[in-house]
Amino acid sequence: EPEVTQTPSHQVTQMGQEVILRCVPISNHLYFYWYRQILGQKVEFLVSFYNNEISEKSEIFDDQFSVERPDGSNFTLKIRSTKLEDSAMYFCASSESGRTYNEQFFGPGTRLTVL
Amino acid sequence: KNQVEQSPQSLIILERKNCTLQCNYTVSPFSNLRWYKQDTGRGPVSLTIMTFSENTKSNGRYTATLDADTKQSSLHITASQLSDSASYICVVKAGGGTSYGKLTFGQGTILTVHP
Numbered sequence: 001e002p003e004v005t006q007t008p009s010h011q012v013t014q015m016g017q018e019v020i021l022r023c024v025p026i027s028n029h030l031y032f033y034w035y036r037q038i039l040g041q042k043v044e045f046l047v048s049f050y051n052n053e054i055s056e057k058s059e060i061f062d063d064q065f066s067v068e069r070p071d072g073s074n075f076t077l078k079i080r081s082t083k084l085e086d087s088a089m090y091f092c093a094s095s096e097s098g099r100t101y102n103e104q105f106f107g108p109g110t111r112l113t114v115l
Numbered sequence: 116k117n118q119v120e121q122s123p124q125s126l127i128i129l130e131r132k133n134c135t136l137q138c139n140y141t142v143s144p145f146s147n148l149r150w151y152k153q154d155t156g157r158g159p160v161s162l163t164i165m166t167f168s169e170n171t172k173s174n175g176r177y178t179a180t181l182d183a184d185t186k187q188s189s190l191h192i193t194a195s196q197l198s199d200s201a202s203y204i205c206v207v208k209a210g211g212g213t214s215y216g217k218l219t220f221g222q223g224t225i226l227t228v229h230p
Binding site: 035041056106108 | 146
């Protein structure tokens with residue numbers, strides 16, 4: 001069964017460093033999303049992406065964050081200068097369509113630890 | 116502000132027993148409500164999706180109900196198994212043309228099933 005994959009599973013970085021989290025969505029899906037979950041807290045929406053541009057973003061998704069679909073299969077989340085509070089589990093998701101009833105399929109997540 | 120609240124925060128039951136989890140939301144305009152199962156360290160997996168016109172939906176031993184008037188939903192698990200131990204998250208999607216799939220998550224109910 002097709003699934004969303006994410007790499008790495010765990011990333012440790014120093015404060016101020018740039019990190020890139022990678023995702024491979026399900027191949028026929030056109031809509032892509034990033035979410036994060038700080039330990040012990042709710043999953044929070046970051047950004048949605050369609051047709052090579054951001055379609056919606058939350059207030060969390062500030063200028064330190066960017067997303068890209070560099071090669072038609074990968075979908076990346078870049079954090080330019082990491083802060084301690086960026087430590088969280090980051091989930092990528094994809095969906096076949098943007099219809100209101102669309103099901104989003106989540107990847108296993110990347111645990112980011114900022115020291 | 117769109118919010119999703121769940122109760123109880125955690126629940127311990129014995130194997131083969133039934134249980135019911137609750138969800139209240141204040142998302143407007145409402146599009147649909149989903150229940151996800153999240154195993155520790157994994158991404159959420161969809162169990163059910165319901166629109167405002169659906170009162171109940173089943174997926175195997177999982178049955179979700181929705182009362183769009185009172186903005187409440189429940190997830191009933193029948194004949195629980197050890198593998199049901201997980202976090203169960205209520206998620207609501209707002210309607211509206213500018214929303215491309217942004218989901219609002221509850222904090223989850225942590226279910227532990229003991230032998």
